[in-house]
Amino acid sequence: xxxxxxxxxxxxxxxxxxxxxxPPQGIMGAPVENDIMTWHAVIFGPEGTPFEDGAxxxxxxxxxxxxxxxxxxxxxxxxxHPNVYKDGSICLDILQNKWSPTYNITGILTSIxxxxxxxxxxxxxxxxxxxxxxxxxxxxxxxxxxxxxxxxSSDEEEEEDEDEDGQDGDDDxxxxxxxxxxxxxxxxxxx
Amino acid sequence: MKVKVKRKWNVVAVxxxxxxxxxxxxxxxxxxxxxxxxxxxxENCPIVxxxxxxxxxxxxxxxxxxxxxxxxxxxxxxxxxx
Numbered sequence: 001x002x003x004x005x006x007x008x009x010x011x012x013x014x015x016x017x018x019x020x021x022x023p024p025q026g027i028m029g030a031p032v033e034n035d036i037m038t039w040h041a042v043i044f045g046p047e048g049t050p051f052e053d054g055a056x057x058x059x060x061x062x063x064x065x066x067x068x069x070x071x072x073x074x075x076x077x078x079x080x081h082p083n084v085y086k087d088g089s090i091c092l093d094i095l096q097n098k099w100s101p102t103y104n105i106t107g108i109l110t111s112i113x114x115x116x117x118x119x120x121x122x123x124x125x126x127x128x129x130x131x132x133x134x135x136x137x138x139x140x141x142x143x144x145x146x147x148x149x150x151x152x153s154s155d156e157e158e159e160e161d162e163d164e165d166g167q168d169g170d171d172d173x174x175x176x177x178x179x180x181x182x183x184x185x186x187x188x189x190x191x
Numbered sequence: 192m193k194v195k196v197k198r199k200w201n202v203v204a205v206x207x208x209x210x211x212x213x214x215x216x217x218x219x220x221x222x223x224x225x226x227x228x229x230x231x232x233x234e235n236c237p238i239v240x241x242x243x244x245x246x247x248x249x250x251x252x253x254x255x256x257x258x259x260x261x262x263x264x265x266x267x268x269x270x271x272x273x
Contacts, residue, residue, distance in 0.1 A: 006227075007218065007226070007227035007228055010218070010220070010227040011218055011219060011227065014218075014219040014220075015219075018219075067217060067218075068254055068255050068258065100264045100265075100267075101216075101217045101251070101255050101264050102216040102217060102264045102265060104219070
């Protein structure tokens with residue numbers, strides 16, 4: 001009966017069921033309405049790490065080659081991390097050359113959650129974060145805390161209530177918010 | 192003890208693949224079902240073993256191999272059919 005449902009879509013339904021039935025701690029995800037090939041997810045920063053209390057949004061984009069090809073996974077929230085590019089792309093081996101078709105969405109999101117506190121400084125996507133992680137952990141963690149606080153604001157709705165106390169003025173803007181001006185709203189603190 | 196076999200009895204047979212797992216690690220469908228490209232279970236959608244002892248629907252592992260990987264999706268050893 002379901003001959004029009006492709007193998008990739010069948011697999012994604014399995015993944016969805018699995019994630020609903022047995023969600024790992026601090027991980028949420030679901031396909032967007034009417035498109036099972038595009039997912040939105042939220043990863044909460046692991047407790048006891050500088051990322052604790054962060055709620056980081058991601059998108060996952062699948063092709064009909066799934067699970068033989070990895071999805072494209074990107075952070076929508078700004079994440080200050082040695083292995084996360086400024087545009088939200090993630091440098092993680094299992095999403096690139098170490099992909100296996102036995103991975104599912106639960107596994108992908110769990111791996112990204114672990115990556116938050118276990119960066120791989122040998123393949124930096126954010127050179128500054130990688131350097132601070134190695135050489136000035138205190139400053140690194142301060143910058144991580146900034147992005148944790150940013151993750152609480154609902155940037156999608158562009159809401160008016162900007163009473164959150166993030167965005168301390170001394171944030172040296174070394175191009176960090178140049179790539180996603182709509183998300184960062186750098187002028188919000190100036191009003 | 193006498194056992195009387197009534198004339199009217201219905202024979203029912205079941206079959207199962209002999210596999211260490213219930214489902215294929217690639218498509219996550221039951222081995223007693225079929226891969227997502229097939230419509231009915233049976234010998235047209237067999238399961239195959241590698242030398243590493245891992246098994247998958249034949250159609251699932253064939254789609255993975257040679258593009259350009261040649262590793263078992265479970266253990267990353269070079270895949271060889273058993």
